[in-house]
Amino acid sequence: MCLAIPGKIIAITAQLDDTFRTGRVSFGGIQKEINLCMIPDAVIGDYVMVHVGVAISKVDEVEAAKIFSYLKDMGEVGELESFS
Amino acid sequence: MKYLSEYRDPELVKEFINEIHAITTRPWTLMEICGGQTHSLVRNGILEMLPDMITMVHGPGCPVCVTSVSIIDEAVFLSEQPDTILCSFGDMLRVPGSKKSLLEAKAAGADIRILYSPLEAVQIALKNPDKQVVFFAVGFETTAPANALSVVQADKIGLNNFSILASHVLVPPAMEAILSDKENKIDAFLAAGHVCTIMGIGEYFPVAAKYQCPIVVTGFEPVDLLQGILMAVRQLEKGEFTVENQYARNVKREGNQMAQDTIHEVFGISDRIWRGIGNIPQSGYEVNDRYKKYNARVKFNIDIPFAEENKECISGDIMKGLKKPKQCPNFGTKCRPEHPLGAPMVSSEGACAAYYQYANTDTVLA
Ligand code: SF4
Numbered sequence: 001m002c003l004a005i006p007g008k009i010i011a012i013t014a015q016l017d018d019t020f021r022t023g024r025v026s027f028g029g030i031q032k033e034i035n036l037c038m039i040p041d042a043v044i045g046d047y048v049m050v051h052v053g054v055a056i057s058k059v060d061e062v063e064a065a066k067i068f069s070y071l072k073d074m075g076e077v078g079e080l081e082s083f084s
Numbered sequence: 085m086k087y088l089s090e091y092r093d094p095e096l097v098k099e100f101i102n103e104i105h106a107i108t109t110r111p112w113t114l115m116e117i118c119g120g121q122t123h124s125l126v127r128n129g130i131l132e133m134l135p136d137m138i139t140m141v142h143g144p145g146c147p148v149c150v151t152s153v154s155i156i157d158e159a160v161f162l163s164e165q166p167d168t169i170l171c172s173f174g175d176m177l178r179v180p181g182s183k184k185s186l187l188e189a190k191a192a193g194a195d196i197r198i199l200y201s202p203l204e205a206v207q208i209a210l211k212n213p214d215k216q217v218v219f220f221a222v223g224f225e226t227t228a229p230a231n232a233l234s235v236v237q238a239d240k241i242g243l244n245n246f247s248i249l250a251s252h253v254l255v256p257p258a259m260e261a262i263l264s265d266k267e268n269k270i271d272a273f274l275a276a277g278h279v280c281t282i283m284g285i286g287e288y289f290p291v292a293a294k295y296q297c298p299i300v301v302t303g304f305e306p307v308d309l310l311q312g313i314l315m316a317v318r319q320l321e322k323g324e325f326t327v328e329n330q331y332a333r334n335v336k337r338e339g340n341q342m343a344q345d346t347i348h349e350v351f352g353i354s355d356r357i358w359r360g361i362g363n364i365p366q367s368g369y370e371v372n373d374r375y376k377k378y379n380a381r382v383k384f385n386i387d388i389p390f391a392e393e394n395k396e397c398i399s400g401d402i403m404k405g406l407k408k409p410k411q412c413p414n415f416g417t418k419c420r421p422e423h424p425l426g427a428p429m430v431s432s433e434g435a436c437a438a439y440y441q442y443a444n445t446d447t448v449l450a
Binding site: 002004019038049051052063 | 092118119120124127145146147173200201202203204223224226227229230233236237240276278281282305333334340342343346433
């Protein structure tokens with residue numbers, strides 16, 4: 001449960017105020033609504049590390065791809081499936 | 085073993101292994117803090133590749149493993165209140181309380197929901213105004229911003245039916261508690277990468293200096309772990325003790341300021357009882373006075389008697405690095421993942437479960 005999973009921001013979905021800034025993030029095709037308020041400068045196209053529904057840091061694309069393939073090999077991205 | 089991503093690249097793994105073998109001249113004991121790292125070390129067979137002189141012991145960095153029996157009892161109590169929905173990360177459900185686990189409470193009819201994110205619990209509260217919704221907020225510093233954010237959001241919406249049961253634990257005080265134990269044999273620490281993504285690395289410098297103990301902030305993939313081990317051993321062999329950052333690509337020195345601000349908005353530092361270890365002063369987060377209407381302990385006036393831990397489980401000695409899972413007489417016999425006696429057998433990030441699932445116990449533990 002302590003894992004952070006990298007994903008790509010494909011849309012900013014809500015920007016009500018600084019605590020309700022959310023985006024659509026794609027994790028290798030699985031899309032989730034993620035809170036972006038901890039990364040105020042994150043924009044569409046950025047890759048972010050996401051932990052329990054909240055983006056906690058930015059990563060570059062290459063790093064994101066490497067981490068994602070590792071987590072996938074390890075069978076660690078399953079927790080995303082159950083979450084919408 | 086398949087090595088598909090670069091962080092499992094066999095060539096790189098070999099290079100690091102060779103270098104670790106080449107520079108190691110004395111026995112050293114290293115502790116990785118994070119349960120995710122424990123899992124990765126065991127699962128990828130790294131323990132078997134290290135020189136015999138290097139012993140890895142597995143620290144208390146799994147929230148499932150360190151949440152005390154009394155707090156599980158509090159969560160069970162809350163789940164049994166009328167018109168109450170208890171929301172939790174899935175891993176917590178099978179952890180034994182003094183009488184029952186959350187899973188057993190759920191089987192007996194309690195409305196317990198497994199969530200991926202605390203922010204989902206806020207939505208559930210919004211949709212169920214006639215129910216009280218409690219989120220079981222466990223975790224280390226990595227998870228604290230999300231749990232704090234759930235309270236900030238609930239407050240902004242003006243929810244009166246949302247609260248959290250905080251069971252937050254902090255890494256640096258736990259390291260100090262382990263290092264202060266006279267029996268401890270730990271020469272160096274691998275600190276947990278994602279914790280430092282949030283908190284930065286500044287807190288570790290005083291710890292490294294006071295205990296003359298190298299601390300290397302490390303990622304959780306095989307190549308990261310090997311490089312972290314190499315950096316720690318290099319310091320030890322040279323007699324140095326400082327803080328190094330192996331995981332700089334994900335950890336900035338100052339951490340994530342926004343996340344820290346959110347934590348400090350909602351939480352204050354408190355004492356915390358760690359399962360198997362006991363009370364560690366100033367090692368947890370509790371909801372602060374400003375947000376106390378969101379503190380389930382205050383809201384439900386919880387008064388649960390202190391529960392003793394199962395004496396048959398030696399998880400405290402394991403998490404302090406004094407013993408290995410196989411040295412527990414119940415390992416694999418009375419205690420198995422299907423029937424855990426103690427919390428480290430529940431979560432796959434617990435040392436006992438990791439050894440049970442993946443380790444070739446004869447070679448790894450010899
Ligand atoms: S094997 Fe089971 S009883 Fe023994 S320390 Fe691990 S969790 Fe506790």
